[in-house]
Amino acid sequence: MKDFKIAAASKDGERVDTHFGFADVYRIIKVNMEDKTWTIERVQELNFPGVETTGDTRCWGRDEGRVTFTAEALKDCKYLLVSKIGPHPQRVLARYNFECLETNMELGEAVEKIIEFEQRLDDGPQN
Numbered sequence: 001m002k003d004f005k006i007a008a009a010s011k012d013g014e015r016v017d018t019h020f021g022f023a024d025v026y027r028i029i030k031v032n033m034e035d036k037t038w039t040i041e042r043v044q045e046l047n048f049p050g051v052e053t054t055g056d057t058r059c060w061g062r063d064e065g066r067v068t069f070t071a072e073a074l075k076d077c078k079y080l081l082v083s084k085i086g087p088h089p090q091r092v093l094a095r096y097n098f099e100c101l102e103t104n105m106e107l108g109e110a111v112e113k114i115i116e117f118e119q120r121l122d123d124g125p126q127n
Contacts, residue, residue, distance in 0.1 A: 003030065003034075004079070005078060006077055006080075007080050008026060008028075008081040008110065010025070013043075015107060016104060016106075018083055019085070020084065024048075025046070027044075044073060048069055067089045071096040075096055077098070081101050081103060083102065
């Protein structure tokens with residue numbers, strides 16, 4: 001079983017609460033599949049080069065440069081949890097092999113669901 005990381009768009013650190021196009025803070029969660037535990041490894045703030053985002057309420061999900069910048073900043077993660085994401089950023093992120101998932105769950109609940117899914121993949125088909 002292979003360990004992996006999840007990037008969760010969460011301002012409050014409690015639940016997945018941010019649309020991809022507005023997210024500038026991610027909780028990076030490291031999952032240990034050996035014992036099915038997880039920890040928040042770091043808080044990743046995205047500071048887009050040359051862009052002042054304070055007070056900016058525009059969605060930037062169609063901005064290829066920002067989507068690519070985000071992908072590069074989070075490239076050590078397998079999953080990306082957001083409250084919503086459009087088709088354009090999903091296509092760009094797919095090139096980086098991200099699994100993008102939409103949810104508004106609490107972080108712990110969402111992570112546990114992913115761990116269960118990964119376990120089923122590892123176990124293979126059931127007869």
